Each structure stands twice: as C-alpha cells, then as structure tokens.
Amino acid sequence: MKKWMMATSTVALIAALAGCNSGSNDDDDDGVAVPPPVTDPVTTPESIALSFQGRYSSNEFGVSAAEIPVYDPENQQIFVVNALNGSVDVLDARDLANPARTGSLTVEDIAAGAVVNSIAYHNGFLAIAIEAASKTDPGFAAIYDATTLQLIDSTQVGALPDMLTFTPGGEYLLVANEGEPSDDYSVDPEGSVSIIALDGGTMGDVRTADFTAYNTQADALRDAGVRIYGPGASVAQDMEPEYITVATDSSTAWVALQENNALAKINIADAQVTDILPLGFKDYGVAGNGIDASDEDSVLNISTWPGVVGIYHPDAIASYNLDGSTYIVTANEGDARAWGEDNDLYWAGDASQGFVEEFRVKHLVHANGFDRRAGDDLPPQLRELGAGALLNPDVFGYCGASAGEPGDCREDDALGRLNITWVDGYRKNSDGSPVMFDTTGTENPTGDRLMYDKLYSYGARSFAIWDENGALVWDSGDQFEQYLASADCFAGSNRDIPCVDYFNTGHDEGDAFDSRSDAKGPEPEGIALGQLGDKTFAFIGLERMGGIMVYDITDPQAPAFEDYFSTREDFELDPETNLAAVGDLGPEGLYFVPAADSPSGEALLVVGNEVSGTTVIYQIDQL
Structure with a gap:
C-alpha cells in the first residue's frame, strides 16, 4: 500500500450506525435476530427491521427471471416480471411462507415478439410496459384485469417503454419511453414520456411529453451539467427516461434521465416537460464521500480521492410529501453507455x-x-x-x-x-x-x-434526497460501503455471515472479495418508500453486494440508518451451479405492502432478484 493513501476513518460513522442499528435489531450474541412481537400496524414504530417470510424461485440463474414485482391486495397475489420468458409470473401470496406460481401472463396478443419490461398496479388493474421485437420501434402499454388476467385495452407508445406508473388518483398512466439506440447508433429514437388518460381500465387520449423543445438548448444544458453526448444525437434523442415518480396530487411527475444524470420535471395536465434538472456530481475528495476504488489491492481501502467525482445516474426513484413539499429519493446506481461492445x-x-x-x-x-x-x-x-x-x-x-x-x-x-x-x-x-x-x-x-x-x-454508491427543483437535500455519502466494511454488518437470513469478509462481492459469482470496487461498489439500484404511522422509510436494494438498506427518511435533511438485511446465504459457492443454496442475488425491484393490505396484517416488502430468479417476501418488523 502506498504511504500516501488517505484511508478514511470509519470509527465515527460505524459508531453512529451501530447506535442506530442497536434500536432496530434485537440480535443475540450470535447475531441471530429475535422475532419481534406482532404490533399494531397504525402505531408509529421507534425503529424497524426486516425478517424473512418466504420465497418463490424460478430456478433460473442469471437470466432475469424475476425483476419487477407488484402486489394485488384484492386477490393477495404478486405479479413479477419474468424477463427470461418476456412475461409476467403470477404468484399466490396468501401463504407468505410459501408463495406459489399459479400462472403466467404473456403479451403475444399485443404484438409478435413483444416482451414485458415493467408492470404497475392500481385498484384492480395491472398495467404492463411492452417492448417491441425491435427495441428501437415504438412499444406498447396495456392494461389487464388483475383478477381475470384478461386484456382490457392497449395502445402504442414510444420506443423501449422501460417503466410505467399510475398517478395516485388513477387518472393517468405514465410511461417512460427510454428510446435506447441500436448497438451501432444508426438508429436512435427520441426519449419521451407517454401520458395516457384513463377511465377505469380503458385508455383515452395518449399524449407525449417529449424533449424536442430543448434541441436548441444543448450547449446550455451541457454547461449546466446535463450529460448530452451520444454520437450525432439531438437532445431529444439523447434523453433516456428511466423511471417516474408522481406528486401526491397527480399534478407533477419527475423522471430519472439516468444516462443524462438529470431529472425531467413534467406538468401532467399539459403533457409538457417544464424543466431538465441536472443533478451535479459527487465529490469523492470530501471526507465522508470516500470510495474503495480498486478490485485488485486485496484490502479494504475506503479513501477520499481529490479530483474524482461520481455521476449520480439514478435508476429507481420515488417521492413523498412533507408539509406540502415533494422530496425525490434516488438510488444512485450509475450507468455507462456501451453500445457495440461485442462488435x-x-x-x-x-x-x-x-x-x-x-x-x-x-x-x-x-x-x-x-x-x-x-x-x-x-x-x-x-x-x-x-x-x-x-x-x-x-x-x-x-x-x-x-x-x-x-x-x-x-x-x-x-x-x-x-x-x-x-x-x-x-x-x-x-x-x-x-x-x-x-x-x-x-x-x-x-x-x-x-x-x-x-x-x-459511475454512480454515487449511495441514495440521495432532492427537492422538487432538483437541489440536493441529503446524500448518504459513503455510509453503504462503510457499513458493509464494519464489524456490525452481517448477511444471511440468520444474520451470521460477516459482510466484511465479502465486501463489494459481485452478485453473479462466488467468493470474490472487493470485485466490484473498481466499478460501482455495492450498486444501489431499486428503491421503495413505505409509510408506517407518522414515519416514512426508504428501502434500497444493493444490486451487487445484495441485500436491502433501510433508512428512516421522515426528516429529509437527517435520515437515520435502521437496518441492513441480506438473504444471500452463502458467498463461497458458485451460484450458477449451486443456485438453491446461495439465496437471493441481485435485488432489482422493490415493492412496499402496507399492513392493511397484507395477508398477515403486518407491513411487507416484496423484492424481485434478477440474478437468482427469486421473489422474496420480507416482513417489516416494528420495534
């Protein structure tokens, strides 16, 4: 190790996290969680922790057989995107310990060769984002009856619809059309957001919030920090909408433009992009923002690096309202453009x-x-x-x-x-x-x-909270990596595997200490928010290291760490050949189920794990 290396001290942060964790984990001396008592679901908890309830396994490794889940409270079933089959798996969740697959919903009746990218649920209706056989062609959005699985309506939208969501009141369905280019960039569709008026499950007017009005503002946007750099691309072509969150009054939407490192702000009623909000960059030279930058030094080295910055590049985003103001919460994954890399x-x-x-x-x-x-x-x-x-x-x-x-x-x-x-x-x-x-x-x-x-x-190895105009309110800094490197962190459903022994391990390999440090570290990707009593909690999935980080974000300026829970059960085995034994790998989509909608009367978190092909149900224990 070079004598000039500036290792960041972990003592103060780990002590703070341990103090938070001591209230959220009643572990015995062996690190095994003690089951909490059943609590009144409307009571505001002092703290919370996750516990394992049940798992459905597709028995498919590394082929995205479980990605985005949603929960249907009327029928107590889980819908989960199975990208391997280009369809939606339907799981009976009445027995939380043993969720069972009862069927599959395909989209062959929409278009030949079409596949499912994402799903959303609202009041008995299931909406599906459908990618065309050629991803650069216009895709589709469809609505199905969640009980009968019958198609109600469908419509054409933009290229590569990657995520969709209902407005809180169900008046509209919003679709993020990512518009990725072909591998050789010879075709580069415009990114856009489709805004579909709804009458129950029937689709009305389809309007498009696009970025063409910004084509003449490319230089100004770049100067402001928006990444516009695709070869030969206009602003509208370069924008790649990834994820949408909507204000509680259904008036405004914010859209993650992941590769562009920005948020788009949309007036829903007018179907207009009203602003493009650059997110800036995270300074890794500042204390508290350190990273482990090498996968081949064989040591833990979370250090500050002046001159190095992280591009936030959020994937999943969510939002909540506090005293009339909206706050946007982002999982800062990172994402590089890599087209033609196999050519x-x-x-x-x-x-x-x-x-x-x-x-x-x-x-x-x-x-x-x-x-x-x-x-x-x-x-x-x-x-x-x-x-x-x-x-x-x-x-x-x-x-x-x-x-x-x-x-x-x-x-x-x-x-x-x-x-x-x-x-x-x-x-x-x-x-x-x-x-x-x-x-x-x-x-x-x-x-x-x-x-x-x-x-x-790439990425910021963190989650962050922003105000409705894209100003940073709070960022978790290097807390994820510091906690995973600490003696307080344990993985496995029994919380008995020291995280530090497998720090920044990849999700598709066996024991590979430090293997993701050169890339995006633990790689936060999915996020879900949940309200418990008077508190709001954030659940953040770590795609590579695995597991779920839990924070109390009731005060957006001072979030508090609550728990980390990973049901990866064995880091030594090769997961490709020992899938049943290794547990859950690669959390992709997270879905919060309120206690009032849960079969058990306790709040739940449902997680789709794309690498292990498993859909997992966790109980949110109120302590």
Whole structure:
C-alpha cells in the first residue's frame, strides 16, 4: 500500500450506525435476530427491521427471471416480471411462507415478439410496459384485469417503454419511453414520456411529453451539467427516461434521465416537460464521500480521492410529501453507455459500429498513449480526440502525478483500476474541442495529449434526497460501503455471515472479495418508500453486494440508518451451479405492502432478484 493513501476513518460513522442499528435489531450474541412481537400496524414504530417470510424461485440463474414485482391486495397475489420468458409470473401470496406460481401472463396478443419490461398496479388493474421485437420501434402499454388476467385495452407508445406508473388518483398512466439506440447508433429514437388518460381500465387520449423543445438548448444544458453526448444525437434523442415518480396530487411527475444524470420535471395536465434538472456530481475528495476504488489491492481501502467525482445516474426513484413539499429519493446506481461492445469491428477502429464510454484510469493515462490498447478495449472515438491523456498534476499530485507522468495514480492500489468515462473531464476550448498538450505536459496546439482535470466515475454508491427543483437535500455519502466494511454488518437470513469478509462481492459469482470496487461498489439500484404511522422509510436494494438498506427518511435533511438485511446465504459457492443454496442475488425491484393490505396484517416488502430468479417476501418488523 502506498504511504500516501488517505484511508478514511470509519470509527465515527460505524459508531453512529451501530447506535442506530442497536434500536432496530434485537440480535443475540450470535447475531441471530429475535422475532419481534406482532404490533399494531397504525402505531408509529421507534425503529424497524426486516425478517424473512418466504420465497418463490424460478430456478433460473442469471437470466432475469424475476425483476419487477407488484402486489394485488384484492386477490393477495404478486405479479413479477419474468424477463427470461418476456412475461409476467403470477404468484399466490396468501401463504407468505410459501408463495406459489399459479400462472403466467404473456403479451403475444399485443404484438409478435413483444416482451414485458415493467408492470404497475392500481385498484384492480395491472398495467404492463411492452417492448417491441425491435427495441428501437415504438412499444406498447396495456392494461389487464388483475383478477381475470384478461386484456382490457392497449395502445402504442414510444420506443423501449422501460417503466410505467399510475398517478395516485388513477387518472393517468405514465410511461417512460427510454428510446435506447441500436448497438451501432444508426438508429436512435427520441426519449419521451407517454401520458395516457384513463377511465377505469380503458385508455383515452395518449399524449407525449417529449424533449424536442430543448434541441436548441444543448450547449446550455451541457454547461449546466446535463450529460448530452451520444454520437450525432439531438437532445431529444439523447434523453433516456428511466423511471417516474408522481406528486401526491397527480399534478407533477419527475423522471430519472439516468444516462443524462438529470431529472425531467413534467406538468401532467399539459403533457409538457417544464424543466431538465441536472443533478451535479459527487465529490469523492470530501471526507465522508470516500470510495474503495480498486478490485485488485486485496484490502479494504475506503479513501477520499481529490479530483474524482461520481455521476449520480439514478435508476429507481420515488417521492413523498412533507408539509406540502415533494422530496425525490434516488438510488444512485450509475450507468455507462456501451453500445457495440461485442462488435469486433468497433474495437478494430470503426467508430460507426458503436459507442463505448467506459475506460480504466490506468489505460487512459499511460505514458505510452492509447495505441497500446488498440484492438482490445480502445474506443475509436477516444482515439480520434488524441493519442493519449495526462492527469493535471495540480489536482492529482497527491498520488504522484507530475507534468507528463501519471506517477502512482495509475497503479492498481490507487486509481488505476477505477472505471471512468473518457467523455467528461478533459480540458476543452470554448467550442468544445480539446485543449491539446504534448507529452511533457505543456499546452501545445500541435500536441496529441488530452489533459484530464477531473475523473468521472459511475454512480454515487449511495441514495440521495432532492427537492422538487432538483437541489440536493441529503446524500448518504459513503455510509453503504462503510457499513458493509464494519464489524456490525452481517448477511444471511440468520444474520451470521460477516459482510466484511465479502465486501463489494459481485452478485453473479462466488467468493470474490472487493470485485466490484473498481466499478460501482455495492450498486444501489431499486428503491421503495413505505409509510408506517407518522414515519416514512426508504428501502434500497444493493444490486451487487445484495441485500436491502433501510433508512428512516421522515426528516429529509437527517435520515437515520435502521437496518441492513441480506438473504444471500452463502458467498463461497458458485451460484450458477449451486443456485438453491446461495439465496437471493441481485435485488432489482422493490415493492412496499402496507399492513392493511397484507395477508398477515403486518407491513411487507416484496423484492424481485434478477440474478437468482427469486421473489422474496420480507416482513417489516416494528420495534
């Protein structure tokens, strides 16, 4: 380990988390949770914890056989997206310990080759987002009777409908049309949000909130921090709506534009995008925002890294109302554009065959330049900018960078392994072209080196709370990684597996300590909010490490850690060959069930795990 490494102290944070956790986990000395008593569901709990109730397994590994769940209280059944089959599995949830599959809902009657991407439930109706056989073609939204599973109505929407939701009052169905490009970027549909008027389960007018009005504002949006960078894309083409949350009065929607690192604000009645709100970047040089940046140093090293920032890139978002104000809660997953990455022609230098923005720091700033990676992982668009890149020694001098040399910054136990985007961070002229330097680090118009003043990594390894205009209210900082690295964290349904032994392990592999530290760490992806009495709680799924983080967010400026619960039961086994024994891997979608709707009378959390293909029911124990 280099003597200049600035390891962030974990003592104060872990003590604080342990203090929070001591009230939410009545564990015995062996770390085994003591079952709590049944509580009045309308009572405001002092704290909460999760306990395992039951599991349905598709017995399919790594093929997204369980993604997005919703719960139907009228029939006490769970609907879950099975992307493997392009359909919806129907589970009987009356016996929480033994949810059983009773059928499947397919969408072949909508369009040939169409598949299910997402689902939503409201008052006896199930809405389904349906991707066309070619993802760049317009997709569909459909509504089914949740009891009979009969199709009621359907309509065409934009390309790649990725998520949909009812407004709280059921007046509208909103569909996020992501509009991803084809792998070679030859076709790039516009992103949009379809707003469908409803009369019960019947669809009325379909209007589109699009981004075409912003096509003339590309430079201003980029200057504000909105990431618009797809090759040849207009603003409308570059926007990729991922997830929607709606105000309690059904007047306003906020849409996660994940790849663009922004939120869109929509007036629902007018079907207009009224604002694009850049989320900014998370400074990993600030105490409390540290990350473990390497997967090959074989140690825990949650450190601060000046000059390195995280792109929030939220996936799932949710919202809640407090004293008349809406707060948006985001799971800051991170997401790189990687199109054509399986095309040999692209890596051979044909930029028309794709676009990959991800690159390791050690390959970006090697003194010998980019061509050493040609034919391997060198994006041709990066090579068109220059023959190599340098680190600004005024920023990165702390890890040894000097004029023309990266020093120890590119070593594996420093920043070398970290995946970053080459698109952002290099010094630019006023027209957007790169400022060129020579190999000595001297600015020189005839030089062939880029100069990186910042390094932009994917995601923020956190969840965050924003106000309705996109201003950051609170971020969990490095609490996720610090807790997973602490002696207080235990995984497994019996809470007996030390998390620290499997820190930042991947969800699709056996024992792989630290394997995700170079990427997005524990990778928070899914989120659900739940109201218990007078308190609001956030449940955040960690896609890679697995498990659910629980926070009391009643005060949006001072959320409190409540619990971490993982039902990954064995980290040593290869999950592909030991699926039944390893437990639950890759939480994707989370759904809160209020106590009043639950078969047991206790509030529940339903989680779809895409890697293990399992749908899990947790009880929310009020302590």
